[in-house]
Amino acid sequence: MVPIRRRRRVPSRSAIVVSLLFLTLGLAGVMAYQAWDATRSHERIAKETLEGHALSSAWLLTSAIGRDLYDEVLRKGLDASHKAVTSYPDAPLPPFKSFEKLLGDFIWSFPDAEFDFLFRMDFRKGKLEFRGNDPPVGEAQEWLKVFLKELATAGSEGKKAPPAGIRIHGLPSEERILVYGIMSDPASGERFAFGFQTDLVPVKAIVEQVAKGTPLLPPALTGTADQSKLLSFTVSVPSGRAVYSSVPQYPVGIRGEDTVEPWLGALTGAVHINPDAIDRLVIGGLPKSRLPTILGLLALTSAMVLVAVFQLRREQELSLLRTDFVSSVSHQLRTPLAQIRMFGETLLLGRVRSEEEERRSLEIIVKEAQSLTHQVDNVLHFSRAQRGEVALSLQKTALAPLVSEVLESFGPLAQAQGCRVEASLDDALEAWVDPGAFRQILLNLLENAVKYGPANQIVDVRLRKGAAGTVQLLVEDEGKGIPADERADIFAPYSRLERDRDSGVAGSGIGLAVVKELARRQGGSVRVEDSVSGGARFIVAFPRDAGSDD
Structure with missing residues (x-):
């Protein structure tokens, strides 16, 4: 009688994923403790610094x-x-x-x-x-x-x-x-x-x-x-x-x-x-107790682990989304990721020679992380627009504070390129816009100006009243400008100027497409013209009131 070979039972993929999720929960607990301990240490050092x-x-x-x-x-x-x-x-x-x-x-x-x-x-x-x-x-x-x-x-x-x-x-x-x-x-x-x-x-x-x-x-x-x-x-x-x-x-x-x-x-x-x-005298400020927040996040992580067990069926959809993201912007992520990794490994291995070098390394990591965040937001806006899933919440909004907020966050990125951003804002101007979409439009235009403009240039940002009940946002650089015969094409998805196709400047070709789509969905428009300095001047018009158009 020939013995029957039992087939080796292979653990299900779900069981492996669940095990990994619970392992993640344990790691989250360890990280929560480390974060609490780091906060306590930071508070002590901050107080000593202030006393000094x-x-x-x-x-x-x-x-x-x-x-x-x-x-x-x-x-x-x-x-x-x-x-x-x-x-x-x-x-x-x-x-x-x-x-x-x-x-x-x-x-x-x-x-x-x-x-x-x-x-x-x-x-x-x-x-x-x-x-x-x-x-x-x-x-x-x-x-x-x-x-x-x-x-x-x-x-x-x-x-x-x-x-x-x-x-x-x-x-x-x-x-x-x-x-x-x-x-x-x-x-x-x-x-x-x-x-x-x-x-x-x-x-x-x-x-x-x-x-x-x-x-x-x-x-x-x-x-x-x-x-x-x-x-x-x-x-x-x-x-x-x-x-x-x-x-x-x-x-x-x-x-x-x-x-x-x-x-x-x-x-x-x-x-x-x-x-x-x-906050001015101590980098990072004097931290407050974050124990309740840490415990809340740990509890939320536990809940997310339980929910994730029932969401494994979405694995294929998430994988498809991830593949689409990588294929679209991977070439723009290499430089910031390399910077983050290099300075992260420098800090991890303790190769910094002074507190100043450590602070500078952390600033570079934060700057590159902001760049990555902007790229991800850009791709998400573009992807949603292509699927017709953009949901905006239009409201009467004062534009000057929004512009100032964006310029403050964009400042380190501009300084890293040797550029200076100057603003001329009218505090009384209001428009019917979605604040988040407005921020994305301005960020895309600023990034475009810094990326394709010369070093040490001045990027000018202005707000002014436009014709027919509109408010105009102007972003002007000192670059080479946009050729007249290509101005109609630069707002199309994946479009780039002929002179930039073979240059070393990385670009996905979707930034201005996102600007045009978000402006259109807010009842506005966008156009480009030559600036006084010979660069490009982008003008985005927004309606001042609900139901008006440009």
Whole structure:
């Protein structure tokens, strides 16, 4: 009896697909965890970066204040004081009016300052002399004697004591500036102290000067943004009272603080970062918790897996669509895909040498991804138009914001080609259009202008009123223009100019066909003419109201 060979059972394709789908679900769970962990890490790094900006800004603020206090108050004031107290070494101090004349440049810089007195103290004799409108008496005079003796004692004992300085003292709201210096008489070698006291006007004036003229954040980071919109700061005297606060003041959150050298007044500068400026100061912004979103996406993925089990019958249809897509635009996808792969592998293998190179690589990946997205959208619009499945939602729409939005997203692609896009928009113009279709039209025209125009050209985008109740969108380049005998053909599917057929410029020939079809379905039209510069000027007309035509 011949044994019967059992046929090996081959697993069904559906079972394999289902297994792969559940494997995908498991991978999605792992990726969700990684995304959550990356978000948490990004948040920590972003906060550290902002705190670093705040600390750096506080340091720049106090450094600038300290520098100007030294130059404008300490050095100029002590020069005048030294001349006054050493003119007659063994004689009484000169009249206070003489001292005010010697101050010269100091008074010119701070005309509103009120000077209390000039002083000189002989440490050997213990004699303290004053000239001025408001000399200290009682406890105030004793405090000054003790303070000066402590400075002299610290210097004679070899302790670190600066030979000159600024001391801010007094009750809150009544603080005064004491400018002092300690020197030795060249003839006798005896040490003596000298200086003067004034109000806080010089400090306030210097802080205001620093606030107006000192950038506290790197210009490369802030660009042309107003500093007051990015941060606020407060400068306080040692008692804690604020003597200057920038306007507006932002809530305490991310904060940095630094203090001027004690011998220059020990002023404290506190910087607060504007919470609304985080996106400008930190690449990617300060991320919010995305755990609910991640969990929701994971749940959605699970549901999609279950639905996909019952959608296997559509495999043939999807495969046909995929084949059609590849055959139509594969040659346009090679360059961006190669760029994305190259820079992705560079990042994956850790071959970047600095954070700047890493950021640049990511920017290139995003730019090329945007290019791919545009190509895919173009093909989809064309395919739907060919099947008569274009569904537009026409509505009264302000066109200027739509144009600005498209130009902002297209900016990196234009810059990569060395082009600059300039816009002249009338904010009052409205038209009866589908916003998505309008964006696609403008994107196609911009891509055409950049692709076929010269490097460093200016692409001009304008909105203007047209004839017979229409609004016109104009896109003008500085390229070679469109020959008159080919203008009627360029809007046909798969059509390209004769001069571009054998050029190295890639093109599918469907961009302008999509423009014409979308314009027609919105009740508009499109035409091309020569521009002033010799390039091409595309004019797309849209109806201003429902039911009107061009």
